[in-house]
Amino acid sequence: MAKSARFQVDPRLATLLGESYRSSEHALKELVDNAWDADAHEVDIQLPAPMTNDPIVIRDDGTGMTEQEVRSEYLKVASDRRSRKGEETLSLKRRIKGRKGIGKFAGLMAASTMVMETQAHGKRTGLVIRKEDLLDSRQDLEKIDLPLTTSECDERDHGTTITLTDLNQALAFPTAERLRELLVLEYGRRSDFTIRVNGEALAIEDIPGEAFTERAQLQAEGPVKLSLTFAEGKRPLKHPGVVVRVGGKVVGKPIYFGLDEDEEVPGKLLKKVYGEIEADGLAADVTPDWGAIIENSTGFKAVETWAREQLKEKLNKVFVRQMSLAKARLQQEIDRRLAGLPEHRRRFAEAALQRVLTKFYGESEERRGTVINVMLDAFERDEYWAVIQAIEVARHQGVATFADALGQFGLVDMAVIGLQTRRRLEILDRLDELMTRPDTQEKELHQVIERNLWLLEGDFTLLSSNQTVATILKKWADKEFTGDRAKKRPDLLLCAMLTGRHLLIEFKEPGHSIDRDDETQATKYRDDLRRHFDPLEVLVIGGRAATSVDANWRPPGLHVRSYAAVVSAARARLGWLLDQLTNDQQAA
Ligand SMILES: Nc1ncnc2c1ncn2[C@@H]1O[C@H](COP(=O)(O)OP(=O)(O)O)[C@@H](O)[C@H]1O
Ligand SMILES: [Mg+2]
Incomplete structure (x- = not known):
């Protein structure tokens, strides 16, 4: 006699699935992905203030769900939405992020209780999922009763709110900063999808800087599009580099296509690059967890080669322009100070400044100011020229190699800067003493x-x-x-x-x-x-x-x-400069 058998699903599976995220911020992102898939224009995430019992609230203005949809779609575990409803969202034609049918459990990583309230077509449906109930239950997942409520609401209201309470105290609370970084990588440049964390919208579009877009049609890999922004501003980017986006979704970590190994590339500027490359042709080469592109992918090699060339060209362009800009801003003062030098010294000083500025490229304006200021001071002192002269004499006496080496590495400049910096530190000591005397x-x-x-x-x-x-x-x-x-x-x-x-x-x-x-x-x-x-x-x-x-x-x-x-800030700047010089000597 033919009989059949059935899988039994332990309710623990649900919480296991919820715990498979790397961090609570990653888990929250999954809920944002759901808002995206629901064609939301806005998502508001409210994180609790530290040391409070406030909940985490994620509210979107997407389509929401009817009671029927909650039952048949939301509560369906591990069903592939794309095979159910297609690759794109209904009205905004967005590429669907959900794929595994388990995203809803993400909230249970950070919290013990998850309340879902959703509004669509004049009906509000509420659902409570408690981790305890899932863990304690001896029944199958599908046999657990979840409290569900319905009520009327305005016909025009739509959207879903997830409230996470009883946050997992053992877990690091999600921080707004980390969450924003994570979200910005994927949603930062979307104009039809605004994400607010604690009331503040992500602001990647506002990142000031020079931007480039390049497209190409590669032979086997099809269309690729590279977008780059060279971020301005003093603060270092948390996640610089270029992310690869396949099928609308970011794959793995930001990369530099090997340019971070290239000696010719100014590393500081590279760290200012924020970009992405869209290469849908690589879909078959992505690992199942969307975490990386499989090694040895020839398609990726081709994309990488193209992107490296593009990025290198833009880097050089921006580098040259920023160098001359940086100099122009300081030029007035440089000119004024150099004007006091005799002609032959002035030309030498200009060249030396240029060398040193190139060396300190990418440092903040403040730091470059410190360097220039120290240099200019040195030029106004005779000992600098005494060293230069000694080198010139050495050159004429045939001790050229040594002198050349010195000149080439800018060691003279560095040594003089070092001397000058130490002198300044002595002044700071004097000031310290003066300041504390009653x-x-x-x-x-x-x-x-x-x-x-x-x-x-x-x-x-x-x-x-x-x-x-x-x-x-x-x-x-x-x-x-x-x-x-x-x-x-x-x-x-x-x-x-x-x-x-x-x-x-x-x-x-x-x-x-x-x-x-x-x-x-x-x-x-x-x-x-x-x-x-x-x-x-x-x-x-x-x-x-x-x-x-x-x-x-x-x-x-x-x-x-x-x-x-004043003294401690000056000390910090000079300390930095001395550090730089020491590193420099070691590198040379
Ligand atoms: N914020 C939301 N707004 C509207 N519908 C949602 C929302 N979150 C989840 N859903 C519905 O529940 C289904 C299951 O979600 P989820 O567990 O994240 O799996 P997946 O996104 O992979 O389909 C989704 O496909 C969607 O139909
Ligand atoms: Mg999902």
Whole structure:
């Protein structure tokens, strides 16, 4: 007699499936994928504040589901949606992300209770899934009763909200930052799909930078499209590189097509690349978990070769342009300082600066400012030229190889920078001492800082003081603080900044905390002096900001620093530079 048999599905399977994600952020992404598949335009993810019992809420404005759909589709385990409903979404023709029919369990990785509420066609359907019930049940998965509710809602309402409560305390809570990084990789450049995490939309389209798009038709692999953005800004990208997208879905990690091994490529710039390459022709070469492209894929080799060439060309283009831009911004100050040098020295100095700037390419403007400033100082000192001259003499005496080697590696420049940096660190030590002595007057600190404006470099690139500016300031103060007001005369210094701006510095005693009255005073001086110098910013340096003062409520263009902060920031910059030099020597 012919009999039949049936699989029995242990309910634990559901929680096992939910736990197969690498992190809770990966799990949440699965729920975002569901919103995408539901043709949502917006997804709002609310993460709990640390140390609270708040839930995680994922709300989308997609099609939602009717009770019937909840029963027949949502609750269907491991059914392939694409064979059921096709490769594309109904109205927006998006490529479906869901494929395994298990995404809904992802929420159970992070939480013990998952509430799903969905609205479609005037009906609201609610469903509660408890991990405990699944784990404790002795029955088959399909025999477990899940509480389901229905009610009326507005005909126009549609969308689904997943609420995850009783979060798994053993697990690292999902962080907004990590989740955004993850989502941006896949959804960052979609204009029809806005994702907000804690109320803030992902902002990859806003990443400022130079962008390129290249397309090609490869022989066997079909159409490929490469999009690249060279991100601006000082913050390093968390996931730089180019992701491969096959069938709309990202495969594996960002890559550089081997250019990270190429010595000719400026590595710092490479780390600014954010891009993707679409190569649907590689679909057959993707591993089943969509985690990588299978090794030895000849199709991928072809795509890679094309992409490497494109990327390298763009890198060079951007590099050349950014180098000259970076120089142009600093050029005014460089020219001014070099103008004081005799002609033959000037040409040499220009070449040396160029060499050093190339070496420090990709560092922040602030850091390049530090390097240039140190170099310019060195040029103004005779010992630099003494070294250069010694090398020239050596060259003529036939000790050429050594001298050439020195010149080639820029070791002279580096050595001089090193010397100069150490000298500056000594100045910082002196300032430290001065600052902490109880009887120090603001006048003394004023003198040291005026003679060493590089101290303020981090925030104000390439400051300089000159006679004209000083005279105008003095005239104003003489007029303003006469008679009994003379005692109130502030200790001021006016500096020219790069790009025509000016900075008014007011020095306070190192023991004095800067309060609102000081800020108001300083702003008033600035407003008075604006007639002569506009734009004009003002910096008050003193003990530190009074504890009662909220730095967020400060008028624009007003800066407050403590002497200690100035010293420690300068120390950090110089420390970095010394580190660079040491590494450089070792590499050479
Ligand atoms: N946010 C949602 N909005 C509308 N329908 C959804 C949503 N989440 C899930 N569904 C429905 O439930 C089904 C099962 O989802 P899931 O377990 O993630 O598997 P898959 O996405 O692989 O089909 C989906 O195919 C879809 O029909
Ligand atoms: Mg899914």
